[in-house]
Amino acid sequence: MSEASAAAGKIALVTGANKGIGFEIARGLGQKGATVLLGARNAPAGEDATARLRDEGLDAHFLAIDVTDEASVAVAASHIATDWGRLDILVNNAAVSLEKNVPPSGTDLALMRQTYEANVFGLVAVTQAMLPLLRKAPAGRIVNMSTGLASLTLSSGRDAPFSFSRLLAYNTSKTAVNGITVQFANELLDTPIKVNAANPGLCATDLSSGKGRPPSEGAAVAMGLALLGEDGPTGGLYGDQGQVPW
Numbered sequence: 461m462s463e464a465s466a467a468a469g470k471i472a473l474v475t476g477a478n479k480g481i482g483f484e485i486a487r488g489l490g491q492k493g494a495t496v497l498l499g500a501r502n503a504p505a506g507e508d509a510t511a512r513l514r515d516e517g518l519d520a521h522f523l524a525i526d527v528t529d530e531a532s533v534a535v536a537a538s539h540i541a542t543d544w545g546r547l548d549i550l551v552n553n554a555a556v557s558l559e560k561n562v563p564p565s566g567t568d569l570a571l572m573r574q575t576y577e578a579n580v581f582g583l584v585a586v587t588q589a590m591l592p593l594l595r596k597a598p599a600g601r602i603v604n605m606s607t608g609l610a611s612l613t614l615s616s617g618r619d620a621p622f623s624f625s626r627l628l629a630y631n632t633s634k635t636a637v638n639g640i641t642v643q644f645a646n647e648l649l650d651t652p653i654k655v656n657a658a659n660p661g662l663c664a665t666d667l668s669s670g671k672g673r674p675p676s677e678g679a680a681v682a683m684g685l686a687l688l689g690e691d692g693p694t695g696g697l698y699g700d701q702g703q704v705p706w
């Protein structure tokens with residue numbers, strides 16, 4: 461997959477950018493010349509993260525956004541409309557993983573609803589709110605953060621790599637994200653906007669309890685999709701080894 465277009469001059473919003481992979485995506489896009497809007501629900505954490513990137517010389521701006529709060533999402537979209545007039549890149553990165561090694565039969569439904577509120581409904585709410593701004597950009601890009609754990613192919617059957625990951629709410633919320641990626645990509649097929657899902661691989665963040673590779677490596681997968689040229693794909697799930705099976 462080629463990173464055909466430069467980020468210079470582009471306006472990019474990354475949700476959940478105060479830490480982890482989202483922070484590294486914002487940093488990476490900023491290093492490539494984008495104006496990066498660091499979305500965060502926790503204002504002090506978002507402002508601190510933004511200050512770190514500004515100290516590195518990047519054009520970074522904090523944007524308050526709780527993806528589960530429709531009013532907050534609407535206000536964030538209206539701030540972008542007022543200050544920037546368009547959005548070139550939306551990275552739907554914010555997510556939660558709340559389970560602790562419980563089999564599906566023992567999954568707590570309240571916790572599952574909470575997971576879906578952020579990972580699924582929040583992602584759709586942000587996408588819907590930002591779409592008018594993405595349509596105003598010459599070549600909008602939407603990247604939905606997914607995971608290999610969402611793959612039904614990689615989870616089905618005794619010998620599949622992720623058969624026994626015991627994260628019903630998280631894994632299926634991301635399977636929904638994959639489906640949502642396809643549906644939005646289809647709606648936007650006759651526009652320049654591309655919609656893809658990214659599998660960053662296991663990265664050492666709070667979400668993974670610190671296990672995995674440096675988050676900057678997972679961020680690179682999302683950045684490649686955020687900077688796809690017009691010949692790039694839409695409606696797929698990609699990791700650093702290429703396309704991941706549904």
Ligand SMILES: NC(=O)c1ccc[n+]([C@@H]2O[C@H](COP(=O)([O-])OP(=O)(O)OC[C@H]3O[C@@H](n4cnc5c(N)ncnc54)[C@H](OP(=O)(O)O)[C@@H]3O)[C@@H](O)[C@H]2O)c1
Pocket residue numbers: 475476477478479480481482499500501502505525526527528552553554555556578582605606607608659660661662663664665666667668672675
């Ligand atoms: N780490 C991995 O191994 C891995 C693997 C595959 C996929 N992913 C995906 O990569 C993305 C980033 O994960 P990560 O590992 O960087 O996790 P992380 O370090 O826990 O960061 C998650 C971010 O999402 C934010 N967030 C959660 N709920 C939110 C809400 N309602 N509104 C706004 N922001 C919210 C968090 O904000 P607070 O700081 O306020 O909580 C935080 O900034 C996620 O979509 C995750 O599913 C991660």
